[in-house]
Amino acid sequence: MPSSTSSFDFVRPIPEQSWRGILLAVLLVTAVATVGWEIRARAWGYAPTLNDTTDLWAQRREAVRPDSLAIVGDSRPHFDLDLDVLEQGLGRRPIQLARDGSCAYPVLADLTNDESFHGTIICSLVPGMMIAPGGPLMANSEEILKRYHHWTLAQRSGHELGMRLEEHIAFLKEGELDLDALLAKIPLPPRAGTGHPPGPPYFGSLDRERRERMIDQCAQPGWLQDRVKHGWPALMTPPPPPSYVPKDVFMANMGKAVEQRFHDIAAAVAKLRARGGKLVFVRFPMGGELKKIEDLGTPRAGIWTRILKDSGAPGIYFEDFPELSAFTPPENSHLSAPDSVEFTKRLVPHLKKALAQ
């Protein structure tokens, strides 16, 4: 009878090999290949920078205090606002919670539902993104919130270790130089009716406070700027309705969802204001073909006006002020790093005025 005091009779077989030599060779070849890949990545123009992971966002969200100044929204405030300038101008170090390719509403709701929070929110309002009822934009926001609310000790330590590597290794670029992204670069014939427009390539660097800066290669005319610029129209065009839902039913459901979102945003703002908090909506600069698409698809008189009216919150629309509309986003959607500093300086007086209301 096997017992806890008897010896165990199962022993796994170990293959006969020269294991020490094999492991040394594996480590040597892997090290050489890794260094070679790093050199290649740097030659392509990649530099070490943090990935905008859900962990990094969760870490910033945790830094929010009851009276914090938080930036919420999409990639535009992420690129266009300088944290140092905002701190000098508004007297508080802002916390950057904007996330590229996301809908601002879930994060806005999360902050306003936080009973302890009575600070200030600068919220970017890209109409088509703010009212997205579902899909990748919402999923993106829900993913970061889920991480924040269920952030484990193991994930925190993994994040700290990961940042130390990302700050020194250029090829650690999620969605750009990882295996999946590399496989996606293999040309294959498309299958009709499938696939999503590809996201933009790497064109910004990120620090631990999630301050994102456009890299010079994108700020200057060239292939990278062209590639980013030409990618926006497809990304900003809503996908067609699903074939399995009648169009009128789909449109009716969309209408209901949008109305609900208007109501939810107004309720969120009211909740924050009832606790003494403040919020200002901002429409950031855009240009070129992208501006035409957004103005046509979501004209100012529609969503922007309705949200401001329903919520009673102040709004700053860049086109209303010559000093804010004087900037030309190099790839039509975001400002270059130097321009973002100047833009923030010019925005501060407007923010002060709006928040004083």
Place this chain on the structure above:
Amino acid sequence: MLFNSLTFVVFFVVVVSAYWALRSWPARKNLLLVASYIFYGAWNPPFALLLFATTALDFFLGAQIASAQEPRARKAWMVASVTSNLSMLGFFKYGNFLLENTQWLLARCGIAYSPPHLDIFLPIGISFYTFHSLSYTLDVYRGVCQPTKSLRDFVLAVSFFPQLVAGPIVRAADFLPQLVAAPALRRGQFYWGLLLMTLGMFEKIVLADTMLSGAADAVFGYGGPLPALDAWAGVLAFSGQIFFDFAGYSTCAIGAALCLGFHLKDNFRFPYAAIGFSDFWRRWHISLSTFLRDFLYIPLGGNRSGPTRAAINLMIVMFIGGLWHGAAWTFVVWGLIHGVLLVIERLARAIGGDAPWTEALPVKLLLGLATYAGVCLTWVFFRATDFTTASRLVHAMVGLLPHGDPLLTTRALVKVGCVSAGLLVAHWSLRDTSVEAVVAKMPRWLVTTLWTLMLGAIILTQGNGNAFIYFQF
């Protein structure tokens, strides 16, 4: 913490270094115990207390079973252990499921009842460690193993970090004897452990997460009709994903244990080369199927009371097996379909016997492919979140949907096709042998190349990875 995380890499290097630096065996066991609780507590520290409480209770009950003189008393202590373990599992895992079904049942009887939704956070790996712990009291009761006198050893046996949260379900009777004396590393054991860990992580990070999960998520998350090609591709993707995910975890666990001097049994044996469903269950999640066989099927009477009773016993076992995986009727249906298939297979064998023609290679291949297709079809119920999705997918797979929206890109189809074909070829090539036997025959340069490629692919994949599918069970 996850195996596929930087945290675990650092944790493992520190633990292994300290473990082999210590000379005293009790000190090493203490170190492993602390490390295991850190490993588990890194998810949610309070749940480590729950793990300890469960373990300590079974330690006490095991001693009571062993010391009881009367059979009735032994049985009572055993029932107490089963009840306490299953109650805890039932509360955390099945509480809301039971309430929802009670509500549904009462509504059918015309009684309006609105149960409160219990905001219960499921402790990770609870199904695994409950079975680890329960196997001890059951084996003591059966007289298969004697109780240990060391609480420390028993707590370590249950919480040993390589197998704690996602198996294999290592029985205390298999692990406790290994804690008696300090293990000695055999030649190459540490390196082989490292290679197995690399293989397991490659299966999880590269094959499951990078190559297959996207197609599986897209197809199972789609709300509309799909062409047969997309439906099959999504289901094949999930079939591969769940194998690489779970077998990858088990392989990592076996490798990590080897590096520490311990020996865990195989949990998978090339299941997609199974010929028949009974063969499949001898190759898939072996530690669970043997647990259910020894502690449920045989006590129910097994096949000792005739074919009808054996069929009922099989259905009961597969019902429980399905429910073990999750609190949803889709899992139950998955288990029951497997039960029906097992019963049909037994009937076929009883009628046809083991005719010589069934041993011909083409017949074996055909039967193997039919088994694989059947297993894939059952995965639909395992992965789908509801019966509507499952039904739509099954209809699409058998070509009963007239129209469908193409969903997967050429790239996704190629990825699923290549990995699935590679998986089947590998399983059929290895079905009657073992990885160890194959590696032993490989030239050194080939082992080096394969190991380097796997490590390189893991580094290229980047990121901290996703949780293993079986964690939720």
